[in-house]
Amino acid sequence: MRQTRRSDAAVATMTSDDAAGRRGLGTVLTVLFAAASGALAANLYYAQPLVALIGADTGLSRSTESSLVTLAQIGYAVGLVLLVPLGDVVENRKLILATMAANVVALAGLAIAPGLALLFTAMLAVGITSTAAQMIVPLAANLAPVEERGAVVGNVMSGLLLGILLARPLSSFLAEFVGWRGVFGLSAGVIAALGLASLFLLPQRRPEGTRGYGALIASLGRLFLDQPVLRRRALYQAAMFAAFSLFWTATPILLLREPYGFSPGGVALFTLAGVLGVLAAPVAGRLADRGYTRVGTAVAIGTAVLAFVLALFGESSLAALVAAGILIDLGAQANLVLGQREIYQLDDTIRSRLNAVYMTTFFLGGALGSALTSPVLENFGWQGVCLIGIAMPAAALVYFLVVDRPE
Numbered sequence: 129m130r131q132t133r134r135s136d137a138a139v140a141t142m143t144s145d146d147a148a149g150r151r152g153l154g155t156v157l158t159v160l161f162a163a164a165s166g167a168l169a170a171n172l173y174y175a176q177p178l179v180a181l182i183g184a185d186t187g188l189s190r191s192t193e194s195s196l197v198t199l200a201q202i203g204y205a206v207g208l209v210l211l212v213p214l215g216d217v218v219e220n221r222k223l224i225l226a227t228m229a230a231n232v233v234a235l236a237g238l239a240i241a242p243g244l245a246l247l248f249t250a251m252l253a254v255g256i257t258s259t260a261a262q263m264i265v266p267l268a269a270n271l272a273p274v275e276e277r278g279a280v281v282g283n284v285m286s287g288l289l290l291g292i293l294l295a296r297p298l299s300s301f302l303a304e305f306v307g308w309r310g311v312f313g314l315s316a317g318v319i320a321a322l323g324l325a326s327l328f329l330l331p332q333r334r335p336e337g338t339r340g341y342g343a344l345i346a347s348l349g350r351l352f353l354d355q356p357v358l359r360r361r362a363l364y365q366a367a368m369f370a371a372f373s374l375f376w377t378a379t380p381i382l383l384l385r386e387p388y389g390f391s392p393g394g395v396a397l398f399t400l401a402g403v404l405g406v407l408a409a410p411v412a413g414r415l416a417d418r419g420y421t422r423v424g425t426a427v428a429i430g431t432a433v434l435a436f437v438l439a440l441f442g443e444s445s446l447a448a449l450v451a452a453g454i455l456i457d458l459g460a461q462a463n464l465v466l467g468q469r470e471i472y473q474l475d476d477t478i479r480s481r482l483n484a485v486y487m488t489t490f491f492l493g494g495a496l497g498s499a500l501t502s503p504v505l506e507n508f509g510w511q512g513v514c515l516i517g518i519a520m521p522a523a524a525l526v527y528f529l530v531v532d533r534p535e
Contacts, residue, residue: 153271153280160329161268162287164322168231168261169288171254171315172200173295177396178308185308186247196251201495203255208488212262213344215480220267220333221326224260228323231257235316239309254312261288262487266479269472270333275417278469282413285465290406293457297396336477344481352485355474360532361467362486364429365460366493367524371432371517372460373497375439376402378505378513379449382442401450405457412462416469424466429525431459436517443510459521464490 153161175182175196182188182196214223234253241247265284272280299311306314339347352359376399383390383398390398408428415424435455441448471482497520504512 153268157271157329157331158268158280158283159287160322160325161264161284162290164228164319164326165261165264165284165288166291167315167318167322168228168258168264168291170291170295170298171231171235171258171319172204173292174299174311174315175200175251175308177296177300178303178311181303181308182247186241186244188244196248199248199251200255200258201491203252204259205255205488205491207256207259208262208484208491209348210345211256212259212484212487213348213481214341215263215266215483216335216478217339217341217344218335220263220270220335221330224263224267224330225323225326227257227260227263228319228326231260232316232320232323235312235319239313239316262483263480265468266472266483267333269468269479270476271331277472278413278416278465279410280413281468281472282410282416282465285413285461285468286406286409289409289461289464290403293399293403293406296399300393300396335480348481348485348488351478351481352489355471355482357474358471358482358485360528361470362489363493364425364524364528365464365467365486365490366496367520368429368432368460368463369490369494370497370500371436371520372456373494374501374513374517374520375435375452375456377498377501378510379442379453381501381505382510383449387444388446398450398453401453402457404454405461408458408462409465412465413469416466421466421470425463425528426525428459428463428466429521429528431455431462432521433518433525435459436514436521439517440511440514442514 179196188196211227231254234250234257237246238250238254241250265281265288268284269277269281299308302311302314352362379398380395382388383395412424412428415421432455435452438448438455439452442452467486468483471486472479474482500516501513504516508515
């Protein structure tokens with residue numbers, strides 16, 4: 129009976145996964161996946177340059193303004209652990225559409241929040257429901273032909289990363305015309321439009337997993353321990369994202385000070401240097417499809433080390449800072465896609481959980497990098513920031529080359 133049920137589930141899954149895999153995703157669906165992932169991920173970063181505006185409008189003190197960004201990040205971590213794994217047991221189309229609909233409601237609530245209680249509640253909900261982006265990526269991997277999986281994941285991740293990289297300058301620009309509430313209101317409209325398009329275009333995928341919710345969530349820790357490829361790739365990316373967050377949290381502070389004395393608008397323009405990092409995702413995916421994952425990983429992690437070597441000269445050279453910003457983004461985004469391509473090869477029945485563990489681990493690395501920024505900058509200066517930025521990816525690179533050798 130157990131074998132029969134498994135066979136029936138496999139047939140049901142084949143109607144979506146295998147059929148879609150044979151014909152490929154197609155341009156329209158790939159663009160939809162990329163656009164939706166990018167728009168959802170951007171929600172986490174709109175508030176970063178707007179906290180002063182939000183604080184002034186809602187009565188938040190300066191010492192608590194940044195807690196809004198932290199709350200969104202906490203919400204995202206909660207969603208990664210509690211919602212994303214459902215993609216292994218719940219029909220994917222319904223799960224994504226329901227989460228996107230909840231995201232629209234949360235964004236609308238944030239835009240009209242009359243007081244601090246609703247403001248904080250809505251921000252937490254925005255973070256939780258924005259994890260629909262991390263339901264879309266494994267769905268794309270499941271629907272892609274095996275020989276094109278890296279390229280498909282790279283293309284979708286390009287959209288997601290572009291959303292992250294453009295969120296800060298875009299929200300700064302829009303706030304000049306529509307205010308901070310208008311930024312989140314517009315985002316709600318964009319997500320609603322993409323959700324409507326997804327209603328008509330998103331294919332169904334019925335996973336064959338049948339375990340209960342409690343067992344599903346409990347399995348995440350076991351996956352981290354039992355899957356060495358997942359564990360190593362997650363920790364490599366955690367080191368990379370820690371360095372990435374360290375750079376992009378510390379650099380705006382440096383640019384606002386002398387000798388640069390940038391305005392907030394100038395800092396927003398500087399962050400556009402990181403947009404070039406989006407080019408790394410599709411290239412890395414294609415390299416992985418051709419068997420160059422190991423070489424690509426070494427180059428990606430080495431690029432992050434080189435970025436911080438250049439950043440050592442950043443106190444007196446804007447060109448060095450720009451080059452460092454480009455390189456750290458290229459390295460981090462390339463390694464992200466290479467890692468995803470590797471973990472998606474492990475077991476197609478648990479891809480949502482694999483993605484949840486992978487993303488949560490490196491997200492925690494990013495949180496560590498952000499948390500280190502202020503104390504390190506205050507006590508050891510810019511050079512201290514750069515030395516830690518060098519050390520984290522360098523340690524990952526040494527382990528990768530010396531210990532994580534192919535069998």
